[in-house]
Each structure stands twice: as C-alpha cells, then as structure tokens.
Amino acid sequence: MGYYITFDGGSGTGKGTVIKEFENYLTGLGKKVKILRDNEIAPLRDHGALMLPWCGKNDIVKSAFVFPLFVAGFRMTEQVVDEALCLNDFVLRDRSFVSSLAYRASPGDLDQYQIWDLFINHMGLRVPDIAVITDCDVDTAMERESLRKQADKGLGGKMSGGRGNRVKIRELFLKLPEVFDGKMNVVIVRNGGKFTDDKDAVARKIAKAADKMITTMKRKGIKI
Numbered sequence: 001m002g003y004y005i006t007f008d009g010g011s012g013t014g015k016g017t018v019i020k021e022f023e024n025y026l027t028g029l030g031k032k033v034k035i036l037r038d039n040e041i042a043p044l045r046d047h048g049a050l051m052l053p054w055c056g057k058n059d060i061v062k063s064a065f066v067f068p069l070f071v072a073g074f075r076m077t078e079q080v081v082d083e084a085l086c087l088n089d090f091v092l093r094d095r096s097f098v099s100s101l102a103y104r105a106s107p108g109d110l111d112q113y114q115i116w117d118l119f120i121n122h123m124g125l126r127v128p129d130i131a132v133i134t135d136c137d138v139d140t141a142m143e144r145e146s147l148r149k150q151a152d153k154g155l156g157g158k159m160s161g162g163r164g165n166r167v168k169i170r171e172l173f174l175k176l177p178e179v180f181d182g183k184m185n186v187v188i189v190r191n192g193g194k195f196t197d198d199k200d201a202v203a204r205k206i207a208k209a210a211d212k213m214i215t216t217m218k219r220k221g222i223k224i
Helices: 015-028 045-057 062-076 078-087 097-103 112-122 138-146 155-160 163-179 199-219
Strands: 003-009 033-037 090-094 130-135 186-190
Touching: 003 015, 003 078, 003 097, 015 033, 015 090, 015 130, 015 199, 033 078, 045 062, 062 078, 062 097, 062 112, 078 090, 097 112, 097 163, 112 163, 130 163, 130 199, 138 163, 163 186, 186 199
Parallel strands: 003 090, 003 130, 033 090, 130 186
Antiparallel strands: none
16 A cells, blocks of 8 residues: 655645656655546546636635535545555645645635544545645745646636735645644645746755655655
C-alpha cells in the first residue's frame, strides 16, 4: 500500500508545478508514482462548474450550492484512490477535501470542524498521510492566474471571489496545521515569486520544497 499525499492551497499558488516536480523527484529515487487530478477523477466537478453561471444569474451563493456536489464527488473517488495506492509507492493528489476546509469555511457558512466531521467522520474519507499546502501571497497568485488561459482556470479560481475573500482563504489554509494538529500531518510549502518559465529557478524552488516534505515524512515514520 502506497502513501497518499494531497496538495491543496489557494488558486494560483502553483500546486500543479509543485506536484509535477515532486513526481520527478520521487521517480528519480526509483519510486512508482501516480498523480490524481481532482478535475479528472471527480465525476461531479464538471456539473458543478456548469451550475456556477446559473447561481450567479439567480443570486444564489455559489459555495452553498456546489458544496454538496463536492462532498458526494470526493466520496465517489475513494475507490480510485484505493486502487492507485495498491499499485504505486506514492499517490499525489491535486486538490482534495482539504481545500473545502478553507474555501467552504471562508464565507462563514460552516466552520472547519463541521466540514472535517462531515468528510471524515460521516462520509468516511481517507485522511492523507501528508497534506501539503502550497502558499504564496495573494497578489502574486492573482497575477499568475491572470496569465493562464481561460480553459486552464480551475474551479477553485472561479470560486475564490475577490481579493478580500482570497485573503481569508489563505489565512484559513495557513491555520490548518494548528487547527488539526494530531488529526492530520500538514506541511506548508512556500512557492513565492512571480511567474517564471525558467526551469532551473523552478527546479531550485521545488528541491527546497521537496526537502521540507521529505523531512516531515521521515519524522512521521514514512519511508522514502
């Protein structure tokens, strides 16, 4: 059975880059790695994305409308995660239920403890061996996001709202190690700096992030 590592964080913080380079790092060690992208394995996400314009048209709070879809969708993907863990040394997931602890809690409709209770205690979702939070300042993340093609913008970006709400989401992500101490192993990886195509610069950043993740894993008894 492999190790399950999830990557969450605000839109534009560079999760995809961190995951890809971390995959390269692990495969370089001879490990078998599988990447699961939430927008590829969650069967209800596309439906949720299609509903967002309707929510706006009818003045319905978007997060309240699509949250039940997220809960059901994550539960439906557990089998995919189980199968991947049986076949690989590491499964890296791009966005998990951990994102809901920040995105859903930011409007104040549900607190983080209620969200955890629903996902883990009630729906029985798997707690990741390591939950990685990628982080950078909000203005940098928004600038990066503005450079993306429309088709490359994820649901997280569409649900982030304006700068003020993005600041709240970031604060909630950064508090997760303290709030869920003892329940979940959380590593915060800084991914600051402006968007760059410089592969050497990206590699240096990821190597530093990988060292931090590896150190945490070893401390938690995960063998690399």
